[in-house]
Amino acid sequence: MDAIQDLYKNYHSTESTWIQSLSQASQYGAASSPSIQDCSLHYGELGFLLAGLKPCVLIQLPSPDLTHSLYQHVLVSKWMQLASYKEQQQSQSLGLNCHLITKDVRSPEMSLQGCILVWSDRTVQSHPQSLRIRRGISLLCSSQTQKDPPAAGTNNETAVKDINTQSISEQDLAVMLDLPGRLPESEKEMHQMIEVSYWHQGDVDVANGQNDKATAEESPTLLTAFAAQPDQVSSIQIHFKRYRDTVREIFGMQLKLHIQSMADLE
Incomplete structure (x- = not known):
């Protein structure tokens, strides 16, 4: 480790x-x-x-x-x-x-x-x-x-x-790449597409679980982003929780999930 x-x-x-x-x-x-x-x-x-x-x-x-x-x-x-x-x-x-x-x-x-x-x-x-x-x-x-x-x-x-x-x-x-989303396969899916992103929002001390104030005050950092469909949100949330819990335990990273409909950006 x-x-x-x-x-x-x-x-x-x-x-x-x-x-x-x-x-x-x-x-x-x-x-x-x-x-x-x-x-x-x-x-x-x-x-x-x-x-x-x-x-x-x-x-x-x-x-x-x-x-x-x-x-x-x-x-x-x-x-x-x-x-x-x-x-x-x-x-x-x-x-x-x-x-x-x-x-x-x-x-x-x-x-x-x-x-x-x-x-x-x-x-x-x-x-x-x-x-x-x-x-x-x-x-x-x-x-x-x-x-x-x-x-x-x-x-x-x-x-x-x-x-x-x-x-x-x-x-x-x-x-x-273990991405739980997919690109749109039709015009309908193009309009329904959502953008999923995982962000690094500060660190914790793995030993005592306390937040690192220095990193907590920094702006979140984008770690990964991918396209998905609304029917995949449930599996994405499970995927994110597994990632969040694992890297917090090993590296002290605090992750944040963001999901946005591409229609909101138009």
Whole structure:
């Protein structure tokens, strides 16, 4: 547990320092658009992964250059050099993996080439849809091997053809990233769509349960957001409670759930 907490704290600190350094550089014209201010923080998503909640985390910043910079300067040169990371790389631990996606793979919504995929072998193996997640990881980060079984209802020829198309479904990504929502599949669902977000709103001292006044006074930080439908709200609330309770116990994070109808934004 100490190694997991160390990894969370170190990534949080290193990512924050990296963001600050780029923000300072941009003040002197050293950074190009899109602005670093548009970047989302990923310490929360990685915290969810380290806590065994998410099989995979996908990291994408506003530009390929920024994503590659984070990969090199935050992950490869800092985070992945920690003794705690090397410990959690082992199969008897989390089995952490971190790769830059160099293959030309697309989902219906976006290109995944140049994104970063982080995953835990242990969480993947224990997941009810482990085989589906393994196929997704193989598609994004390695070539098809005999160890990766074809999807149910397909033959090997069809599976290889799918790999050659370099595409991945939104449903597969949702399973890999443990997102309990879905994108709209019709015009009706488009109008009904809701936006769900999890926010980090302060910390508590894990030892005594007291609030950290310094972090409690800070503005909430967006950790993750996804689209969903009204009929998924109940399962989302269960999902959020599991995340909230787990990261509070391990990292002392206090999470807040926000659900908003997209119609309210029109």
